[in-house]
């Protein structure tokens with residue numbers, strides 16, 4: 079399984095960055111986990127958007143789905159003609175919010191690009207040889223962490239979450255933990271997110287060999303974030319950049 083970070087910024091993309099977007103690929107399948115601002119642009123460096131097999135949105139914050147609107151245009155106006163609708167898995171309620179924004183015609187166009195489905199806790203999403211299990215995340219309601227499996231490879235993408243038992247359960251047994259590390263230490267506990275040190279602590283209890291820090295606040299010191307995570311985790315720590323890629327088997 080290859081994991082590529084398409085967007086590593088939390089909430090808004092500063093220069094050269096994109097909001098949440100993480101691509102999982104095998105030799106036959108491509109699944110996009112979250113699709114925030116700028117993700118479609120970075121996806122274009124890796125593959126044609128028309129070859130995505132599924133898109134999953136972890137929760138209804140805009141930094142996780144804004145580029146779904148751009149992606150629908152890329153699919154409907156593909157150079158080879160409109161692409162058959164791609165499965166788009168959403169938390170309950172988000173489809174209605176997106177349709178309200180788009181209006182009647184836009185909602186029809188969205189349905190031409192995507193076959194929209196609703197994520198449920200612990201109900202696996204299967205796309206080709208990739209399986210994604212949504213776990214509840216402690217963030218907004220509903221929000222999901224995703225456990226992704228292909229062959230023997232297992233990755234947990236925390237999405238946005240506070241540290242706690244929910245994300246510990248999701249992360250347990252993953253080889254690679256792709257964890258949000260949003261909060262500068264002085265903001266610890268002030269929003270339902272993790273600090274880099276908490277992401278490190280989560281990696282320690284999960285048994286993962288590699289921690290990838292993502293969803294970093296645009297003004298955070300990324301080197302310092304890496305140091306704080308390494309203080310809590312003895313394995314490999316990667317501070318994600320746009321297009322950071324990792325092969326997992």
Ligand SMILES: [Zn+2]
Nearest residue numbers: 089139141238
């Ligand atoms: Zn977010």
Ligand SMILES: [Zn+2]
Nearest residue numbers: 137139217238
């Ligand atoms: Zn969020």
